[in-house]
Amino acid sequence: MSDASQNSYDDVPYPSYPHPNTHPRHLEALAVLFGMEPPPSTACRVLELGCASGGNLIPVADESPDCQVLGIDLSSRQVEDGRATIAELGMPNIELRKADVCEIDDSWGKFDYIICFGVYSWVPPAVQDRIFDVCRRNLAPNGVASISYNTYPGWYLREGIRDLMRYHVDQISDPRQRIAQARAVLDFMVSVCDERQLHGQLLKHELKLIREVDESYLYHEHLEDYNQPTYFHEFIDRAAQHGLQYLSESNVSRMLMLDLPEKAREALREAPMIRREQYLDFLRNVGFRTTLLCHREIELDHELREHRMGRFHVQLSDRPDPGQTDLGSHEPVKFTVADRGLTVSLPLSKAAIVCLGRIWPEAIGVAELYDRALEMLEPASTADPQRSIEALHSLLASALAGNFLEIFVHPPRCVSTIADRPVASKLVRYQASRRMLITNRWHRIVKFNDVGRFVLQRLDGQHDRAALERDLHDALAKGVIVRKPGDEDAASDEPVPDMVDWALQTCASACLLVA
Ligand SMILES: C[S@@+](CC[C@H](N)C(=O)[O-])C[C@H]1O[C@@H](n2cnc3c(N)ncnc32)[C@H](O)[C@@H]1O
Known part of the structure; x- marks a missing residue:
């Protein structure tokens, strides 16, 4: 068991985001692109390792009622948060379970898609081995696993900054104080960086990026005991030791060389795939990957035909x-x-x-x-x-x-036209009403102001435009929604019908309408 992770995520929960490149639909398409015949992403079994409160998994289950979805996480607090959402929405095809990756055995059965995002680099080597084990033993014969991890060489500079922060807070145990002091030392470093030196410029650039992340990310990425980046080729070798092979990078363009000068393309064209991609990582200073794996017995064709x-x-x-x-x-x-x-x-x-x-x-x-x-x-x-x-x-x-x-292969289910009584999914309406992150059918986060959220909540197929305008008018009159000057997306003095119009158009173009 790996208790180290358990308490830290209970103390400082991780905001649980959707990750578009891990959606079974995406894994399915890349598998087909490279010659596999994977199970249909609309009717499959999905397992997510380290699912936090289900921000990635709940929208998958919501969109595909024929999928059976299971998420596990060590942190009971996060699992309970996700379960509360699932219970309120009455979703029968998803379960979140408090469990350790190391507990999973053959009795859990086979899964068509296994997702492990934001976990691998942050757990000890023994747990990393268990992650590969699960991807071998619990993956269906034509299934696809997706694992994200931090990589070298992109992480070298970042690692120095992580070491600085950890060194600075090594006498402090309270998580909030650790975060505050880590931020303080970043601020100090930014203020004294000597930008006349190349190193100073690089450091300042990297420091600024780290300063902008939210506190939960800062805590788990930079202050936790474990965060061990790896080279891509080492990751693939380790996967091979567990009977798994490289299927694809989740972003196909990263496997290719369109962004490089002809001289680089020429030099790398004939290199074996893994070596070529490793060289590409050196060239591009890659610091993070989400890699798709499948069983080694499958014959793949990596040519982009x-x-x-x-x-x-x-x-x-x-x-x-x-x-x-x-x-x-x-x-x-x-x-x-x-x-x-x-x-x-x-x-x-x-x-x-x-x-x-x-x-x-x-x-x-x-x-x-x-x-x-x-x-x-x-x-x-x-x-x-x-x-x-x-x-x-x-x-x-x-x-x-x-x-x-x-x-x-199976596209997201959304519509681009606005019906008389438009419909957004129950999950999206729920997210809009609770001020949660809104996940669209492309599995991406959509930012919406109060007016947008208000309209979105009411897109249940019962409200026509007149009803939406009436409700919005009342809410504005009662001060339930305050039109802030400079409100990001809807002009603050617009007439109500224009605001409803804007909200509906935004919903349609943001892939939030399902009918
Ligand atoms: C950085 S968070 C990532 C959460 C989520 N996958 C995401 O990307 O938003 C890592 C998660 O892995 C969980 N975790 C760490 N070790 C684990 C283990 N051995 N078994 C199950 N979950 C684990 C943590 O509790 C935490 O919720």
Whole structure:
């Protein structure tokens, strides 16, 4: 048993976030991309090790009632918090259990997806071995495990700062005082860093990043006894000793080299995959990874094959800003996606991006995307259907490699149009009403002000626009909601119908509407 972790998370609970790259839907898509046939993410058994209060797992269970979901954690306080939410929502397909990873044995059965986020680097080596053991013994034959961990070389500089903070608080036992004193020494260091030296510049940059994290993260990441980063290749070797092999990095673009100069690509192209990725980590100074593993017996194909894109539903990772788009010409057009430029020239490719923008945040099957894009073009521009389909697959593969695209075998269930009586999930309405973090169907956190939360709570399929306006009007009149000047998203003096409109539009584009 690993009691060291137990008390610290009871004392200072960890805010339990959704991690989009650990969602079974994401693991499923990457498994298919690299040649596996994993269990469907909509009807599977999921196990999360170190689930805290279920912030990652509860939305998975909420979206997929046919999934059986189990989370375990050592901290009874966090597990109880999560259980309270589950009980209030009456969710029959999820259980959170206070348990140690080391207790899991064959009697727990097999799971199709095993998630272990934010645990591996922070537990002693014996527990790390148990994590791999569970991923071998309790993973279904075609299942996928996802483990996150801190890595070198990115952690070298950070480790020095962690050592500084731990050294500074080594005589203090009270967690709050430890946090306060750790912050104080960071502030002091920032104020005296000599930025004329290269080391001073690097240190200041890193210190500032650490200063911005919340106190729970600071405590568990930097003040706990255990935080042992590892090199990627060492992690993979250790996984191999437990009968597991490397399937994928959770962010596929990190496995590829689109961001590097041609000289680097040339030098690394022929290197074996693990060595190549290790060199990439050195080049990019990577400090954190979320790695997908599967059983060593499975035959994988790590080539990014364009034709496989036809298996997926797709959507851009953010709503594209189309700019001026002349679909008829071959002139290059730069679309802005998540503040980066995606340049395309072929009319079909441009039409596909415009189409994805129109249906955002809904995903679409690639065959249907092809048909819709075709409808937007002159017949003459797509005379050769085979070549056009290949061109679309090629565009999508490059967009994936460039981190512009999400792929799904089973896409998130959300709608982009606003119904007469819109519906948000019961979980989201609950989160909005309790001022909790709101998790959308992309498994991402959505920030909302009071007006947005007020409207969101009422999206139960019973309230039409008139009812929403009436309720909001009353709440504002009674001072239940205070319109703060400079309120982030809704202008403070807007008329009520405009505010409702804004809230509904925001819900739709933030993937919060399910009907
Ligand atoms: C940094 S938190 C991460 C929580 C969550 N996975 C997330 O990413 O938001 C680590 C969690 O692992 C739990 N933990 C640590 N050692 C454990 C063990 N041996 N068995 C089960 N849970 C453990 C802690 O209680 C804590 O909740």
